[in-house]
Amino acid sequence: MRRSRKAISAMLRLHxxxxxxxxxxxxxxxxxxxxxxxxxxxxxxxxxxxxxxxNPAATLPVLIEDDGPPIVGGLVIAEYLDETRGIYQRDRRLMAEKPIERAEIRRLSEWFVNKLESEVTRYLVRERVFKLDMKVEHGGGPPDASAIRAARANLKNHMRYIGWLAESRDWLAGPRISQADLAAASALSVLDYLGEVDWDREGAAKDWYQRLKSRPSFRPFLAERIRGIPPVAHYAELDF
Amino acid sequence: MRRSRKAISAMLRLHxxxxxxxxxxxxxxxxxxxxxxxxxxxxxxxxxxxxxxxNPAATLPVLIEDDGPPIVGGLVIAEYLDETRGIYQRDRRLMAEKPIERAEIRRLSEWFVNKLESEVTRYLVRERVFKLDMKVEHGGGPPDASAIRAARANLKNHMRYIGWLAESRDWLAGPRISQADLAAASALSVLDYLGEVDWDREGAAKDWYQRLKSRPSFRPFLAERIRGIPPVAHYAELDF
Known part of the structure; x- marks a missing residue:
């Protein structure tokens, strides 16, 4: 009993x-x-x-548990939380049991955390948000219109893919919600804040996102505001 | 008995x-x-x-087992092989047991498979190897000297980091060999074929690589030759 209590009250710090x-x-x-x-x-x-x-790679996020060594990167943190929390959660576990199903969850998690990030999200966030806050010596300056244009074109393809997945499966990686859904939704929540997502073109993706948006884990994002950048009008609405 | 025999003779196909x-x-x-x-x-x-x-991302590798669904990407394949083979291997397992040690193995595996790839290996291989074989409509043409220069500059930093890891630990991610060592060595074997690695600057990295190079799993690479591109003189030597 003591042991599990200690585990529950572990100190977690997320950079x-x-x-x-x-x-x-x-x-x-x-x-x-x-x-x-x-x-x-x-x-x-x-x-x-x-x-x-x-984290010598200077990327986010980094998780620290109980002053232990750093756990670096979204995908590595997801695996760590699965191994230390998910396995005790049964129905609420965000990973499948079978290796071949885990491979599909991981493929899509990587897709959204790395591919969508490096083709779309990184550019839009950098050009439209971070640059407002960056000094010139850190890469600040006016937004690069051609980077924004390229990212927006790429986003259309990603939205089509998400729409196709949402149409052909209950959740993006299969019959149950998994970390792949959270990987996609976290990127879309950032892009949606900036008004970059054209929901009306992809009905199945919109339905899927609405289901995620109404989960309690999502609530903190809907209340967050970035200084100088108000969110798009429908950002916090569950029925948009 | 039948079952385990079937598992051993599973049909694997790697793209x-x-x-x-x-x-x-x-x-x-x-x-x-x-x-x-x-x-x-x-x-x-x-x-x-x-x-x-x-694989709609059109990236390599892709593994297929027994005509099952595709297992996509080096890191996803590594996890799959750990879950279906590694866990039965005890001393030869390429993953640690503890979640926090697994997080470090995964951090470095990602570093080499994604970061080293996207900052160094991708450019050098594309410009020096793939372009010889690419039609113009697929992106072929003369090598881009500035991409090669940037990749070479980045490689120096990566070699310093590998040297530092090899100096401060027995293997890159800790006291035991792990998939992180294989992730680094696979990239370096490609770069070494092309004569891009300056081993003499990083003695600890060289010692570490020599240990890996003499493993039987490495042998097939040392015999491979790319048409039109002979390897650097020391490529196949175990004592270089």
């Missing part, structure tokens, strides 16, 4: 940024598993010395 | 390219676990219709 999709991914998983973490906001472009010591 | 670092990563893990896979060479830039049906 994150509110507009980092992978950080939101980690927060959604923590939320789904009923864990609270202390949130430390990082501006990775500043390459703070103490942050680089945690 | 790969000999100069794809992530493909070599999958082949090294298969080799370490004593598995043979049928190798199907893919030229991902051709976007072959049957290959896109396996």
């Amino acid at each position: 994150h940024h509110p507009m980092s999709a992978a950080s939101r991914f980690a927060r959604l998983i923590l939320g789904e598993y009923g864990e609270r973490a202390e949130l430390v906001e990082e501006k990775p472009w500043e390459r703070r010395r103490e942050f680089l010591a945690l | 790969h390219h000999p100069m794809s670092a992530a493909s070599r990563f999958a082949r090294l893990i298969l080799g370490e676990y004593g598995e043979r896979a049928e190798l199907v060479e893919e030229k991902p830039w051709e976007r072959r219709r049957e290959f896109l049906a396996l």
